[in-house]
Amino acid sequence: MLSSCRSRTIFERWSYSVPLFCYMVFLCVMVFLPVPLRSSITIKIDDMDVTLKRSLEETFIVKMRNSNFKTDGGERYRDESLSDKNEYLVNVNNNENFNKEQNDILMDVFKKADVDRSGKLDPKELANWIRKKIVEHISFAVGNNFNLFMEIDVDPPNGVVTWKEYHAYFLKKRGFSKKYVQHHNEKIHKGMSRATKEQMMKDKASWLEAAKSDANSLTVDEFLAFTHPESSATNQLALVDELYDKFDRDGDELLTEDEFAILQTEGNNDEMVVIRQDENQRRAEFRTSIDLNGDGKADRRELLHYVAPQSPRHSEHEAEALLALADTDQDHMLSIDEILAHPNLFLKSKMVDTARSFHDEF
Numbered sequence: 001m002l003s004s005c006r007s008r009t010i011f012e013r014w015s016y017s018v019p020l021f022c023y024m025v026f027l028c029v030m031v032f033l034p035v036p037l038r039s040s041i042t043i044k045i046d047d048m049d050v051t052l053k054r055s056l057e058e059t060f061i062v063k064m065r066n067s068n069f070k071t072d073g074g075e076r077y078r079d080e081s082l083s084d085k086n087e088y089l090v091n092v093n094n095n096e097n098f099n100k101e102q103n104d105i106l107m108d109v110f111k112k113a114d115v116d117r118s119g120k121l122d123p124k125e126l127a128n129w130i131r132k133k134i135v136e137h138i139s140f141a142v143g144n145n146f147n148l149f150m151e152i153d154v155d156p157p158n159g160v161v162t163w164k165e166y167h168a169y170f171l172k173k174r175g176f177s178k179k180y181v182q183h184h185n186e187k188i189h190k191g192m193s194r195a196t197k198e199q200m201m202k203d204k205a206s207w208l209e210a211a212k213s214d215a216n217s218l219t220v221d222e223f224l225a226f227t228h229p230e231s232s233a234t235n236q237l238a239l240v241d242e243l244y245d246k247f248d249r250d251g252d253e254l255l256t257e258d259e260f261a262i263l264q265t266e267g268n269n270d271e272m273v274v275i276r277q278d279e280n281q282r283r284a285e286f287r288t289s290i291d292l293n294g295d296g297k298a299d300r301r302e303l304l305h306y307v308a309p310q311s312p313r314h315s316e317h318e319a320e321a322l323l324a325l326a327d328t329d330q331d332h333m334l335s336i337d338e339i340l341a342h343p344n345l346f347l348k349s350k351m352v353d354t355a356r357s358f359h360d361e362f
Contacts, residue, residue: 102343102347103340103343105347105352106336106339106340106343106346106347106352107336107340109129109346109351109352110336110339112129113125113126113128113129113351115128119335119336120331120333120334120335121333121334121335122332122333123316123319123320123323123332123333126319126322126323126334126351127312127315127316127318127319128315129351130314130315130318130319130349130350130351130354131310131312131314131315133350133351133354134309134310134314134315134350134354135310136354137354137355137358138228138230138231138309138310141224141227141228141231142224142228142231145220145223145224145227145228145231146220148223148227149161149220149223151169152165152166152169153165155168159219159220160214160217160218160219161217161218161223162216162217163204163207163216163217166203166207166218167184167186167200168181170200170203171184174196206226206229207226209225210222210223210225210226210229210232212234221233221234222234228358230309230358231309236304236307236308237304239307240300240303240304240307243255243303243306243307244303247259247260253299253300254297254298254299255290255297255298255303256296256297256298257283257286257287257291257296260282260283260285260286260290260298261279261282261283261286262279263282285313286298289306289311289312289313290302290303290306292305309358314350315350318349318350318351322334322345322346322349322351325342325345326338326339326341326342326345326346328341
């Protein structure tokens with residue numbers, strides 16, 4: 001009898017102790033040994049702590065600004081750059097402005113453009129500054145194009161860049177491993193962020209537009225048309241052909257002042273209707289910007305000069321547009337206050353960000 005009571009007492013003690021012990025062990029595990037489902041990485045960008053939660057398949061850091069080319073060497077990255085049209089541009093104007101505030105950038109540009117130190121930019125100063133930045137951008141783009149082409153043309157190095165070669169370069173520049181690049185499935189894009197996928201699709205569309213001879217590969221000039229469409233000789237020749245199609249009514253490949261100045265369109269009964277709106281301005285533009293030798297006609301060489309981005313007419317038109325939008329006191333000049341009052345207008349213009357402005361147009 002006594003033995004039976006002792007056994008029951010021991011059993012009751014264990015029946016309470018074991019669950020209590022298990023519960024305490026479970027609490028200790030929950031408090032002291034948490035197991036994260038996702039990796040959490042904290043980095044410091046521009047003196048701000050930014051927590052990036054990403055899956056283990058996406059533990060890479062994009063090391064680009066608004067260019068995918070020639071940006072190695074510890075340069076910092078800004079997320080908004082990936083939304084730009086044609087990310088693959090070399091923006092020489094932005095290199096010196098990367099760490100500056102908006103107002104500091106605009107004031108610095110204003111001081112450099114204000115050659116006579118009058119405290120205001122007249123149309124000539126503004127146009128001259130814009131043309132200077134355009135020439136810088138075009139010269140750098142063309143000069144850098146061949147080196148970049150050779151850097152990508154490696155598998156095999158045969159004088160053309162294939163989409164496979166470019167696609168591998170695209171991924172490597174974003175920090176993907178060699179193994180990932182070799183086994184990447186372009187249809188699935190596993191482990192790739194949405195922004196990167198969208199940029200790849202944009203690049204594919206631009207690639208197909210630039211590829212004239214073979215949809216799967218680009219020659220040196222086609223590659224320039226892909227990275228810098230405004231600088232490509234092929235694109236400029238296409239623009240000249242468009243001018244002939246639009247204005248050369250007698251088909252002699254010589255554009256006269258009348259053909260350029262007097263616009264015509266078809267009426268309801270297939271008859272030509274003459275449009276004389278801004279005819280005087282168009283005549284003036286033909287004489288000053290197109291007909292270089294003054295013979296009253298423009299050949300292909302003169303039209304190539306007219307459509308080239310280095311042509312003074314581009315910078316003059318840009319200056320006129322900026323004045324029209326920001327010259328609030330109507331003195332036909334821009335003050336620093338007028339520029340600072342329209343920061344987005346000027347920061348995206350050829351006056352400050354020449355590369356982005358060109359690539360937004362193309």
